[in-house]
Amino acid sequence: MTNNRCVRFVKTAVGAIDASHFTVSTEAIPNAEAGDIVVQNAFVSLDPYQRRQMMPNVAYANPLNLGDVMVGRAIGQVVESKHADFKVDDWALGHFGWQRYTKIKAAGAEKINLDGFSASTYLGALGSPGVTAWVGLRAIAKAVPTDTVVISAATGAVGSVAAALARSIGCRVVGIAGGPAKCQHAVEKLGYSDCIDYRDPNFKQLLAQATPQGIDVDFENVGGAIFDCVLERLNDFARIALCGMISQYNLIEPDGIRNIGEILNKNATLQGFRVTSYPEHRAQAQQDIKALLRSGALQPTETFVEGLEAAPQAFVDLFKGANLGKLVVRV
């Protein structure tokens, strides 16, 4: 590799997106200055939250400017270090962006001991999506064994870890996913008791049948009309961990929610959370998820995109529900 390859954000995104919002360019490999490291990224993470940073005029952490390298976490090995904390070949994780090589201040990178897991796992089950699942289920929704837990985007990077965690607590776990293949995968591989296809015309009735005791916890990743159906099944004192709303990010005018009256009637709590605001839970979350991975209770699904050139289209397709599990670019 004698050049850097970078995916840059070049067109503001309101409504549906396509690959034209990005360019892929060949650039010079950066050199480390004092305090820097240069990382050769092995895997780059594609996540729904990145879409929110492409919106204009939205108060979200670090919105993107036109021309910026596309944001995203990545993991790779240090190829040059001018900081005492890192040496060449160390694994490093951080917001390195959609590119092959990243120059960054050492403080912006975390040294990773792979501890027997594949590097890509640190972008999924052991990375931000896994910690997000733990924080939502344990710190926000405070799930207990008697709970019926519903998880939308059931087979996604966050949902699949949330399911294993909820099952380990002893909850009844019901998924919501798009299409029979995902629903089958959810039940056969991810430990869901049941998984409902939101594309089924009888979705509402099927959800009711799958939650005969009502819903105590909703781990919400989708929003919109699906979320409104979940709200109708809430039990008294239900807790909703609002993690994301992937159905809304490509809409010019978001749907909002209709059934907010259910939150009032049911003494329910709807709590939004950004995982980066809860760093105090990270170590415990990773410890718990490592135990689930080692016991086989959690078998994370990863979908690999081959090469940065393929990243823009894969990201566009993420919002069509095309992938299964964690979506990762193999650089």
Added chain:
Amino acid sequence: MTNNRCVRFVKTAVGAIDASHFTVSTEAIPNAEAGDIVVQNAFVSLDPYQRRQMMPNVAYANPLNLGDVMVGRAIGQVVESKHADFKVDDWALGHFGWQRYTKIKAAGAEKINLDGFSASTYLGALGSPGVTAWVGLRAIAKAVPTDTVVISAATGAVGSVAAALARSIGCRVVGIAGGPAKCQHAVEKLGYSDCIDYRDPNFKQLLAQATPQGIDVDFENVGGAIFDCVLERLNDFARIALCGMISQYNLIEPDGIRNIGEILNKNATLQGFRVTSYPEHRAQAQQDIKALLRSGALQPTETFVEGLEAAPQAFVDLFKGANLGKLVVRV
């Protein structure tokens, strides 16, 4: 008084209501059987929540059937007792309905020691609205001195007590009310630092000016478009005590909320609550509110409706924002 007078619910209510949903009838005064008391009601409470019980097919505590005496708390004196806990002339409070005389099992009534306050206060500041204000502000939103607290329906039975409580905690308290007269009353009599008229075309801008540090706590009584404006001003980790949505109860198709994305982006918590689900706070709430009343920090406003015949129209007008403070029928 030789007859009972009863207001009965006679027409299901979807959308806007008028007096035709009610009849006022002359009936026989009931006699107490073993275990009963008969109360002659002095004051009957008119509250927005009663509108929700008039809706068909809505899962809310005890929806009304056609022909039922209209629901509502009342306070009065015992005129006949066949239970050891009550004697004639005792003050009793309960869900006695919109009627002059109520026969009820003694267990369904609470004996009240007026403790120097007027009987009507036990339907307002010292009754369910006051306890609702305490529970929402203290137990749900957990307001602290550094908070900017916004209260919609600012001059209402709940809002006026919530304002005094928030001010006693040390919060900056900003009200939202309909029309300049209410806003002036809020600032001059109820302790609000500022009160914004939601009918003002510049409402959104005025709300921003009144909350220069953003909003930490929203005590939400209104819902709809006004609530959406509040959501845009939330600070990180804001708490919303969702107490009611008076703007929505007369709508055939509720507005819902648009800006739910703000709850996600701001790590905010939206918690619905029904005061009847939090009986454990009642004694402390009443103790705190009595202290505010005695010190003059809380000067509750009451609007009296003269006679049960006038109750239906007064209730209809409640949803047009016609009254100031607690709306009570003097029987």
